[in-house]
Amino acid sequence: MRVAAVLHQPVNPVRPIFTSHLNPKLFRKPKTFRFGFRFAPLNLKGSATKKKQLLTQDHDSDDSPTQEKSGDRSFDLGWVPAFPHVSIASMSNFLFGYHIGVMNGPIVSIARELGFEGDPILEGLVVSIFIAGAFVGSVSCGSLVDKLGCRRTFQIDTIPLILGALVSAQAHSLNEILLGRFLVGLGIGVNAVLVPIYISEVAPTKYRGSLGSLCQIGTCLGIILSLFLGIPAENDPHWWRTMFYVASIPGFLLAVGMQFAVESPRWLCRVGNINDAEAIVRKLWGESKVDQAIEEFQSVIKNDGSDVNSRWLELLEEPHSRVAFIGGTLFALQQFAGINGVLYFSSLTFQDVGIASGALASLFVGLTNFAGALCASYFIDTQGRKKLLIGSYLGMAVSMFLIVFAINFSLDEDFGHNLSILGTLMYIFTFAIGAGPVTGLIIPELSSNRTRGKIMGFSFSVHWVCNFLVGLFFLDLVEIFGVAPVYAGFGSVSLASAIFAWYFIVETKGRSLEEIEMSLNSNFPAKR
Numbered sequence: 001m002r003v004a005a006v007l008h009q010p011v012n013p014v015r016p017i018f019t020s021h022l023n024p025k026l027f028r029k030p031k032t033f034r035f036g037f038r039f040a041p042l043n044l045k046g047s048a049t050k051k052k053q054l055l056t057q058d059h060d061s062d063d064s065p066t067q068e069k070s071g072d073r074s075f076d077l078g079w080v081p082a083f084p085h086v087s088i089a090s091m092s093n094f095l096f097g098y099h100i101g102v103m104n105g106p107i108v109s110i111a112r113e114l115g116f117e118g119d120p121i122l123e124g125l126v127v128s129i130f131i132a133g134a135f136v137g138s139v140s141c142g143s144l145v146d147k148l149g150c151r152r153t154f155q156i157d158t159i160p161l162i163l164g165a166l167v168s169a170q171a172h173s174l175n176e177i178l179l180g181r182f183l184v185g186l187g188i189g190v191n192a193v194l195v196p197i198y199i200s201e202v203a204p205t206k207y208r209g210s211l212g213s214l215c216q217i218g219t220c221l222g223i224i225l226s227l228f229l230g231i232p233a234e235n236d237p238h239w240w241r242t243m244f245y246v247a248s249i250p251g252f253l254l255a256v257g258m259q260f261a262v263e264s265p266r267w268l269c270r271v272g273n274i275n276d277a278e279a280i281v282r283k284l285w286g287e288s289k290v291d292q293a294i295e296e297f298q299s300v301i302k303n304d305g306s307d308v309n310s311r312w313l314e315l316l317e318e319p320h321s322r323v324a325f326i327g328g329t330l331f332a333l334q335q336f337a338g339i340n341g342v343l344y345f346s347s348l349t350f351q352d353v354g355i356a357s358g359a360l361a362s363l364f365v366g367l368t369n370f371a372g373a374l375c376a377s378y379f380i381d382t383q384g385r386k387k388l389l390i391g392s393y394l395g396m397a398v399s400m401f402l403i404v405f406a407i408n409f410s411l412d413e414d415f416g417h418n419l420s421i422l423g424t425l426m427y428i429f430t431f432a433i434g435a436g437p438v439t440g441l442i443i444p445e446l447s448s449n450r451t452r453g454k455i456m457g458f459s460f461s462v463h464w465v466c467n468f469l470v471g472l473f474f475l476d477l478v479e480i481f482g483v484a485p486v487y488a489g490f491g492s493v494s495l496a497s498a499i500f501a502w503y504f505i506v507e508t509k510g511r512s513l514e515e516i517e518m519s520l521n522s523n524f525p526a527k528r
Helices: 048-058 082-101 104-113 122-171 174-202 205-212 214-230 239-257 265-270 274-284 285-306 312-316 320-336 339-352 358-382 383-406 413-446 453-482 484-504 513-520
Strands: none
Touching: 048 214, 082 122, 082 174, 082 205, 082 214, 082 274, 104 122, 104 174, 104 214, 104 239, 122 239, 122 265, 122 453, 174 205, 174 214, 174 239, 174 413, 174 453, 205 214, 205 239, 205 358, 205 413, 205 484, 214 239, 214 358, 214 413, 239 513, 265 274, 265 285, 265 413, 274 285, 312 453, 320 413, 320 453, 339 358, 339 413, 339 453, 339 484, 339 513, 358 383, 358 413, 383 413, 383 484, 413 484, 413 513, 453 484
């Protein structure tokens, strides 16, 4: 899941299932939309009685070892067994955030020491090579997960993360720093795909959204830590090497921690390790969920076929093409809604009100991002993904138009600057509460068990390409048209994103991954 990156420079170029409880109406014949895809119905609706039974079964009967029966959500501890495993995986997002922030100032010292100071092309290359590595990592992740499972993929992926950090720390030439940054990007690209998959497959259905929001929280914490550690870099021109050495530590912790984390029970079922899958479900979800979950897993696997490995061409087939279309479009809209451009100009906006320190401005932005992520961790399972996503994009649009108003209309100068600050913080907060965490979470939820890795890999590859394009053209567009028209464009894209989410997104709150897959796949036999 992509979250806000605190950058003061844009990325430049060369930068057996519940069949007895399922509503047969869920398995209607798909209808064709004008896009050329044959999409299944978007609203997963059943009778009120059936829906009530299903929700009661999913929520009220959750009797994991730490589940309280008081009926008070504050005493509901059913998330506790899965939390340590999800937290270990989220360390990958902490690394992502750290590596975003680690270049947020030291790039000047790096360029001076390595001999390319004053060359914007080479400085942009050092930043953008990270995105190139992330693109390659995201595309390759799906095949690795299919063959090795999540745990082993996590551990193998720590190799480029650790090596990249150490090579960067010891770099004495441009080529060495480029190699280090590419390796780090490669590892981050794999983890960007892997973490949402792992959390969605390990977390209990009732808490999947809240636990999934740890991705965003981890990234925010990584950014904030890198900003604090980067303060000495203003006075010590060699401090950037220490920051890269520090970046290797979470990689080691992730490799060791994954040795104690559980494997995805769904992947274990796919490769025939039923007993291990049962043990994990019993440990994390509760004894009463074991038979029901394993039956669901096996039913989906039977429908998918015996071949464990999926093919990229399957993404052109229904129902996978629909989810791939939604995933790619969501990430494209997320990036073209302008998060990185807004973050770039946030430092200038803060300077207008007297906050000249870039580190302090970044800290304000990082804390706002973190506050939004904390709110998302609660609302994502209470209000639902679709409502949160639509509300997030509407809030982003209002924020953009508020800044446009402050720029275009004659206002008191101080009032206009304060209004711009308000709009910027509102934008970042509303992004962090929905568009950031929900986008990365809902795609694996909508994906089938067989093609989840490939669809996530495709979606994130779109994300990295769009991220690069925004960084490539943002400053040129501002120079040609001005800030206000560009921000108005971001606001318009945000409105379009809200409409897209309302029309295409299916609510997944409270539904198991298998139930979602069966309801979207017309090939599933429905038992009446």
